[in-house]
Amino acid sequence: MGGKYRITGNAYPRMRRPRRRRRIVFAVVAAVVALGLAGWGTVQLIDAFTGGDETTATAAKKARECEPVPVVSAAPPPPPREITVNVFNATPRSGLAKAAADELKKRGFTIGEIGNATEEYDKKVPGTAVLLGGATAHDGPFRVLGTQLTGTQLKTxxxxxxxxxxIIGTAFTALSPKAQADTALAALSKPAPAPSGC
Structure with missing residues (x-):
């Protein structure tokens, strides 16, 4: 060719448009992200206005069930002075019963007998202690005396x-610290609300 259409130089003109794959891929990705966000937002709005899977009545009922229920005990526990405690040593260590009885007396308990455990329990109490009482002891005396030491076994x-x-066992070392026992004793008179389970 000649004239104004004459080709000069070493480069030839492009006869097709350059590929635009990057733009197409970017546009597709952007559209997918936008659709995903729009769908997620729609679900959130639906849940916000309908309460998720619960109806309004169901949600209100659940809220009522989750309120703490106050515990009302049948009767307040007896004070320590009204509980007579017999202290028996079921261990080979001497002097434990006397020491424990003296400390319980300082804490307001009435002390009865002090001595060694009977053959039924002598050297047969592996834990901290056994609290032995009548059938009604669970309602008061066991609870009150249980604040003074941990790990006791209850028997009637x-x-x-x-x-x-x-009845002091081989794992016994001492009564609970007085401050800790006083806190536990005070908590018996002021029961906490029952857990709601929510």
């Missing part, structure tokens, strides 16, 4: 009245 017999035996 045929006796009547509020007298309780504290």
């Amino acid at each position: 017999d045929t006796r009547e009245g509020a007298e309780v035996d504290l």
